Amino acid sequence: MTIREAQARGQTAARRRAFRPQATDWAVRLGAIAVVLAVWEFLAPSWNPIIIRPPSAIAVAFVELVQTGELQAALGISLRSFTAGLAIALVIGMFLGIVTGRSRIAFNALDPLVSALYSVPSVALIPLIGFVFKFQGDAPRVAAVALFCVFPILINTQQGVRNVDRGLLEVARAFNSSERRLWTDVIVPSALPFVLAGIRLAIGRGLIGMIVAEFFIGLVGLGYLIIQYGNVFRIDKMFVPVITVALLGIVSMGLVQWLEGRVAPWLRREQ
C-alpha cells in the first residue's frame, strides 16, 4: 500500500533527522568548552595567582583532593542531603500538585500560601530552618534542599494536571472510563512532562539550597570545602568542589532527561 510506504519512509527520515545532528552538536559543545579552558589557561598567569589559577592547577588540586579522600567524603555528605531533600520534595510537591490541580477548594486554600512562600527568596529562610532543626545532623540541610526543590515540582505538577487536553477527557467519558482509569490513561501521562520539567528546575534550585545550607547550617560537605579553601586563599582547591557541584547538576539533569526518554518516549518528537 502506497500510504504505508510513504509513512514508513517519512518515519525513517524523521529518525535520521533526530539522530544525525547529535554528533556535530556534541563536537560544538565540547569545542566551546575547550576554547574557554584554553583561553583561561593562557591568560591566567597574567593575574595575581591568589585570585585566578589556571585550569591545569585546578586539575592538579582535583587529583590531590581525590587522593586524600576529602572530595569523596564531602561529596557523599552533600549527595546524601541532596537526594533525601529532593525525594521529600518530590513526594510533597507531587501530592500537593495533584490535589491542588484537581480540586478547586484545595487550590484556593493553598494557592495564596504557596505563592507567598514561593515569592520569599528561599535563602532567607535558611537561618529559620537551622533554628527549627537545632543545627543538628542532616535534618536541617535536608529540609533546606526540600524547601528549595518543592515549589517548582508542586507548581509544575499542578499545571500539568490542570492542563489535561479537554478533548482527551471527553474521549475518556465517551468510552465510559472509570475515575481510576481516567488517571492512569489520561491525567498522569499528560502531566508527566510538566512534572519532569519541574524536577529539572528543582535540581538546579536544590543544589543552591544544598550549598547554602552547608555554608550557614552544617559546615560540612562540598559547601564546607569551598568555605575552607576560600578562607586560606587556595583558589585552585576551592574550585574543585565548585566544579563537582556543576558536574552533579549536569549528571542529575542528564539522568532526568534519560528518564524522560524512558517513561515518556512520545515526547521525543519535540526534541
Next chain:
Amino acid sequence: MGSVGERIVVEGACKRYGAVTVFEDLALSVRDGETVCILGPSGCGKTTLLRAMHALIPLDDGRILIDGHSVTSPRRNVAMVFQHFGLMPWKRVRSNIAYGVELAGLDGGQARDRVAKYTEMVGLRGFEDHYPYQLSGGMQQRVGLARALAMEPDILLMDEPFGSLDAQTREILQDELLRIHALVPHTMVFITHSIEEAIAIGDRIVVLSARPGTVREIIAVDIPRPRTVDSVIKHPRFVDLRDRCWRLLRENAAA
C-alpha cells in the same frame, strides 16, 4: 415515541450557551441501519447535537432517545469518532485501539482478537507498535475509527471525522468508510460541512440552518450502494443533489 426501526429519535432539542441559542426545536430520527449525514454551516450546532446524542453534554430542552431510552450516559452499543482524533499520544496504536474494549471489560484474549480484527480492517497492520505522532493524520484517524469499531457498536457517531484531513486523504478515508460499512453495517450519524462527503456517505442528509440551528430539509440520497466516492460523483443524481444542498446552505448564509 418513534415508529418501529427508529434507533435514534431527537425531539424538540434545544441547547443554549448563555444568551446564544445553538439550536432549538430540533427534531430528527435515524432508522436502523441507515447513515444520516448532518450537514450545516459552521456554528449551527452539528457537533453539539452529536455530543448530546452521546450524553457528553446535556440539552436545555427536548430529549434524545436511543432504542427508546432517554440518553443519560454514553451507551454501550454506541461508539464515537472524533474530529480531533482523540488519540492518547502516550499509547501505541495497539493500546489506543484497545482503549474502548479494555474499558468495556473484555478479557485479554477477546480484546486482543478484537484489536487484531479491526486493526486489519482499517489497514493498520504493521503499525501496531507505532505512536500516534509517527503517523500521518489519515493514519491517526484510522486508529480512531478502529478504536470505535472494536467496540462492535450498532451505532456509530462520527463527528466530522475527516474534517481536518487534506483532500486526497479525506477521499481515501471516505472510500475506506464505505467499504467498511459494507462489511459491517452500522447505523451511523455523520457530521460534516462538506456537501460531497454528505452525498457520498449518507442515505439521508439533514440540512441544518445557521444558528440557531433547526432542520431545514431532509434529503434522501437515491444513489445505490455499494458506492465509492468516485462512483457517487459520476452518478447522474449527484449534480442535482449537490445543487439542492448548495441552495439550502446558500439561502442560509444570505439570511
